[in-house]
Amino acid sequence: MKFIAMLRTAESHGFPPPALHEGMAALAAEARTAGVLVDTAGLLPLATATRVGVVSGELSVNHGPFDEPMPLGAYAVYEVASRAEVVEWTRRFMDLHRRTWPGWEGESEIRQVFGPEG
Numbered sequence: 001m002k003f004i005a006m007l008r009t010a011e012s013h014g015f016p017p018p019a020l021h022e023g024m025a026a027l028a029a030e031a032r033t034a035g036v037l038v039d040t041a042g043l044l045p046l047a048t049a050t051r052v053g054v055v056s057g058e059l060s061v062n063h064g065p066f067d068e069p070m071p072l073g074a075y076a077v078y079e080v081a082s083r084a085e086v087v088e089w090t091r092r093f094m095d096l097h098r099r100t101w102p103g104w105e106g107e108s109e110i111r112q113v114f115g116p117e118g
Contacts (some may be wrong), residue, residue: 002038002113003078003086005093008070009106011045019100027096031078031089040076070106077113086110 016024031037047065054060076093078086090108097104 001080001082001086003080003083003110004113005076005078005086005090005108005110006072007074007093007106007108009073009104010070011073013101013104013106016097017101020097023096023100024093027089027092028076031076036078036080036085036089038077038079040074042074043072046071073106083110083112 028037028040045065046068049064049066051062051064051066052059053062076090078089080086080089087110090110094106094108097106
């Protein structure tokens with residue numbers, strides 16, 4: 001089963017502290033060794049984003065910044081045996097933030113991927 005965990009956090013927090021970077025690298029290495037981490041990356045701020053959409057039957061292209069209280073800040077794609085397994089990896093990721101970045105707030109949304117390879 002393939003899942004994507006998307007991290008949402010206010011961009012006003014700034015860049016993560018070194019202890020969080022180190023912890024995330026170790027957690028990612030552990031998940032890769034376990035064979036469950038497919039891909040992970042941080043995302044640049046909304047000011048660099050572009051949205052392409054359809055409104056009233058017309059295509060629209062809009063460039064950031066966009067006003068969202070908790071935009072996407074990162075993602076991880078997991079290939080796991082169960083939802084409980086991806087929840088545990090994501091819980092560990094969020095606990096790492098809690099322990100190494102005082103005052104930080106955010107949430108991760110986990111969604112199952114479907115399609116030919118999901």
